[in-house]
Amino acid sequence: MSEAVPKIAQIPDLVNLFPNKVQLDTRPGYQGYIVGREHLLDVVRQLRDEYGYDYLSSVTGVDYLPEGKMEVVYHLYKTLGGPALVLKVQTPREEPRVPSLVPLFRGAEFQEREAWDLLGIRFEGHPDLRRILMWEGFAGFPLRKDWREPYFEEEAKPFKSRWPEGFVFRAEDRNPFGDNVQYPPGFDPETWTSPDDEAVYRALKRIGEDDDFHTDTLVVNLGPQHPSTHGVFRMVVSLSEETILDLKPIMGYLHRNHEKIGERNTFLQNMPFTDRLDYLCSMSNNFGYALAVEKLMGIKPPERAEYIRVMMAELTRFLNHIFAIGFLLNDLGAYFTPALYAIEERELILDVFEAVSGSRMMCNYFRFGGVARDVSADILAKVRRLVYDRLPRKVDEMDEFLTHNEIVRERCEGVGVLTAEQAIANSASGPVLRASGVPYDVRRAEPYSIYDRLEFDVAVRYHGDIYDRYLIRLDEMRQSLRILQQVLRDIPDGPIMTGKPQYQVRVPPGEAYGRVEGPKGELGFYVVSNGKPNPWRYHVRAPSFINLTSLADMAIGHKVADVVAILGSIDIVLGEVDR
Amino acid sequence: MSEKEITEMTTPGYEIPPELRHQVTITTLERIYNWGRANSLWPMMFGLACCAIEMIATAASRYDLARFGMEVMRPSPRQSDVLIVSGTVTKKMVPQIVRLYNQMAEPRYVIAMGACASGGGPFKEGYNVVSGIDKFIPVDVYIPGCPPTPQALLNGLIALQKKIERQSLRDLPWYQKGAAEPIPIPVLGPDLMDPRKYALIREVTRRQATQAQEGEVSNE
Numbered sequence: 063m064s065e066a067v068p069k070i071a072q073i074p075d076l077v078n079l080f081p082n083k084v085q086l087d088t089r090p091g092y093q094g095y096i097v098g099r100e101h102l103l104d105v106v107r108q109l110r111d112e113y114g115y116d117y118l119s120s121v122t123g124v125d126y127l128p129e130g131k132m133e134v135v136y137h138l139y140k141t142l143g144g145p146a147l148v149l150k151v152q153t154p155r156e157e158p159r160v161p162s163l164v165p166l167f168r169g170a171e172f173q174e175r176e177a178w179d180l181l182g183i184r185f186e187g188h189p190d191l192r193r194i195l196m197w198e199g200f201a202g203f204p205l206r207k208d209w210r211e212p213y214f215e216e217e218a219k220p221f222k223s224r225w226p227e228g229f230v231f232r233a234e235d236r237n238p239f240g241d242n243v244q245y246p247p248g249f250d251p252e253t254w255t256s257p258d259d260e261a262v263y264r265a266l267k268r269i270g271e272d273d274d275f276h277t278d279t280l281v282v283n284l285g286p287q288h289p290s291t292h293g294v295f296r297m298v299v300s301l302s303e304e305t306i307l308d309l310k311p312i313m314g315y316l317h318r319n320h321e322k323i324g325e326r327n328t329f330l331q332n333m334p335f336t337d338r339l340d341y342l343c344s345m346s347n348n349f350g351y352a353l354a355v356e357k358l359m360g361i362k363p364p365e366r367a368e369y370i371r372v373m374m375a376e377l378t379r380f381l382n383h384i385f386a387i388g389f390l391l392n393d394l395g396a397y398f399t400p401a402l403y404a405i406e407e408r409e410l411i412l413d414v415f416e417a418v419s420g421s422r423m424m425c426n427y428f429r430f431g432g433v434a435r436d437v438s439a440d441i442l443a444k445v446r447r448l449v450y451d452r453l454p455r456k457v458d459e460m461d462e463f464l465t466h467n468e469i470v471r472e473r474c475e476g477v478g479v480l481t482a483e484q485a486i487a488n489s490a491s492g493p494v495l496r497a498s499g500v501p502y503d504v505r506r507a508e509p510y511s512i513y514d515r516l517e518f519d520v521a522v523r524y525h526g527d528i529y530d531r532y533l534i535r536l537d538e539m540r541q542s543l544r545i546l547q548q549v550l551r552d553i554p555d556g557p558i559m560t561g562k563p564q565y566q567v568r569v570p571p572g573e574a575y576g577r578v579e580g581p582k583g584e585l586g587f588y589v590v591s592n593g594k595p596n597p598w599r600y601h602v603r604a605p606s607f608i609n610l611t612s613l614a615d616m617a618i619g620h621k622v623a624d625v626v627a628i629l630g631s632i633d634i635v636l637g638e639v640d641r
Numbered sequence: 642m643s644e645k646e647i648t649e650m651t652t653p654g655y656e657i658p659p660e661l662r663h664q665v666t667i668t669t670l671e672r673i674y675n676w677g678r679a680n681s682l683w684p685m686m687f688g689l690a691c692c693a694i695e696m697i698a699t700a701a702s703r704y705d706l707a708r709f710g711m712e713v714m715r716p717s718p719r720q721s722d723v724l725i726v727s728g729t730v731t732k733k734m735v736p737q738i739v740r741l742y743n744q745m746a747e748p749r750y751v752i753a754m755g756a757c758a759s760g761g762g763p764f765k766e767g768y769n770v771v772s773g774i775d776k777f778i779p780v781d782v783y784i785p786g787c788p789p790t791p792q793a794l795l796n797g798l799i800a801l802q803k804k805i806e807r808q809s810l811r812d813l814p815w816y817q818k819g820a821a822e823p824i825p826i827p828v829l830g831p832d833l834m835d836p837r838k839y840a841l842i843r844e845v846t847r848r849q850a851t852q853a854q855e856g857e858v859s860n861e
Contacts, residue, residue, distance in 0.1 A: 196769065197733055201831035204768050211768035212832070233765065234772065238845045242732075242761070242772050243832040248850035251839045254830045286737055289686050289716040293693065294734055315734040316690055319767030326766070335763065341691035405701040423691060423788060637690055 091572015094148025169489025354576025432559030492583025690728025
């Protein structure tokens with residue numbers, strides 16, 4: 063098989079290319095290369111410009127407390143397709159410093175800020191290194207292994223108080239403040255002065271003061287309580303008249319500490335938490351996490367389970383896109399009528415999810431090596447009716463009513479343009495990337511599950527405006543239906559789990575990055591195991607979060623009213639942005 | 642209204658001339674006022690997390706919130722009667738929620754929708770999560786579930802309507818003399834700080850500091 067590996071899938075031998083700068087990562091279960099801190103920028107620049115690794119998918123930090131090291135992990139891809147090139151940079155734990163990759167890839171901006179916020183790794187050369195999920199002034203770096211939250215009970219679950227002893231207490235009763243808070247010793251709240259949002263307002267571009275015609279820049283806050291922000295998202299914009307000069311997104315209003323909780327949980331306990339990341343598409347989230355852990359465990363689900371998984375993932379894609387279109391129209395001012403039509407179809411798909419998993423939204427359906435329950439013939443018949451009869455009609459109906467609507471075209475065409483170069487540099491993914499003319503789809507670029515034998519086209523549009531981001535969702539819904547029809551035709555009988563179901567899976571030490579093409583883009587899970595029942599590091603590469611890097615590029619120069627539509631066309635879910 | 646209530650209203654114990662029977666109803670001010678209030682609750686259009694999606698589903702055609710007189714979702718707190726806290730309350734968000742509550746005109750009601758808003762839910766142990774919105778603002782109805790189904794939300798809203806119908810105008814705080822005290826807005830410091838608890842915070846942190854010093858001394 064080795065000679066059959068196509069050239070594009072071969073990873074260059076970095077050790078020979080960059081002698082003395084790069085070494086192979088030889089820890090068991092690990093892959094990729096360790097790059098010297100001072101050579102990182104050179105190596106990555108050369109990889110980008112000469113070897114085609116132009117897409118920086120994920121940047122994250124890992125705290126190796128026992129070794130006294132911090133490590134920053136980069137996953138680089140080619141937009142032509144192929145597997146990841148994993149680079150790592152190590153830095154001492156006391157004062158972690160790593161050069162910033164923002165000059166090469168703007169897509170690293172938010173992820174590096176996140177690593178600074180949660181792990182305290184300082185990225186030198188980052189243009190705007192502020193906290194991103196927590197607020198300025200928060201004490202400590204929560205994802206460090208020696209940082210303890212106020213309700214800290216034990217390092218790892220299952221907690222002894224719950225099992226086997228079974229004595230449960232209220233966490234409030236063990237905290238001296240009777241609440242989920244902790245302060246540095248000797249802290250006096252009266253003396254506290256809040257740094258507030260000063261830094262944000264100062265960083266905004268304003269009108270030059272030497273203008274002949276003296277005008278003032280208007281700074282407007284949109285959100286976090288604003289009906290158009292799809293949740294608790296906040297944008298600070300500076301305006302010249304109605305035109306946007308600059309825009310800064312502020313997030314973290316729904317930061318639910320997914321990763322810290324995930325590192326206390328056992329591997330399986332994380333599955334229901336992934337549901338709550340992108341709460342519209344719980345099945346796709348399950349898929350990504352299951353893939354990552356299965357990669358570590360070295361198992362593969364049986365055929366029938368693979369088909370069921372793909373069926374659920376594609377149904378999820380359909381319901382997400384129809385919902386997104388409905389709410390985009392909401393943002394354009396067609397208040398609620400298109401959304402009502404979308405929700406009607408969504409309910410029908412939710413019925414399927416409820417029938418297979420027992421819950422409408424939080425499905426918790428995937429397991430390592432299969433799925434939780436089998437799909438009965440009745441449910442398959444229901445899906446068949448939906449896929450062959452009802453849903454195609456509904457897509458056509460949306461298409462007919464909306465695509466040539468004059469107001470939709472007027473507000474969407476040519477607004478919020480993102481070029482292909484910008485999209486790649488900003489690490490955009492999913493419909494946002496493909497609407498800008500980059501035919502990159504994880505299902506084709508690095509096929510997982512059974513996607514390599516399914517027939518479908520990677521939808522791509524070339525203008526990169528709101529209108530194309532709307533059209534591409536229609537295209538993708540049609541492709542999803544095409545996949546679903548093949549799945550329903552070919553689904554075999556057989557078991558739905560490899561091995562027997564177990565609560566405590568054995569995961570060998572190592573690292574794995576599992577990624578799927580979620581409805582919003584590339585959803586990746588970076589999991590590090592040290593052989594214990596809990597993951598040592600559990601990181602989510604959330605597509606909505608990274609797609610927001612492009613928001614400023616899309617919005618600057620347009621009217622403030624268009625921002626609402628531009629944000630709607632990116633299609634974010636705050637559970638995933640803030641995690 | 643139940644059968645019993647209707648009979649009560651049509652035969653109130655007062656003399657109604659026979660020609661007006663079944664056309665005129667005599668009732669108390671309290672009852673007619675509460676009846677009107679309970680059946681025209683306007684929720685605030687305010688979603689926090691996953692539960693907000695179920696709230697949208699409840700407002701949509703299949704479950705149809707409009708049947709209960711609640712279809713008017715208001716984006717402004719000034720115009721709304723019910724605050725549905727639909728999702729996880731984080732420390733970063735809670736100052737805004739308290740401010741929104743303070744801005745609502747009285748009478749105002751709060752529904753804690755789902756496990757997170759009621760008590761922290763699955764994310765309770767998280768360092769940025771508030772263990773229930775009732776630590777800051779008074780809650781009228783708690784709805785369990787993660788997320789509660791639309792039926793559960795409707796049940797919660799009906800429970801709120803029943804509560805309103807039972808209320809007496811005489812002892813409700815918002816019909817008393819004087820303006821209501823706004824709830825102090827929490828401050829984001831090294832951790833979330835509730836202004837009502839400053840004395841406790843100072844006391845505990847001072848004790849911790851002396852303990853730490855004593856620990857150092859004994860170590861030496």
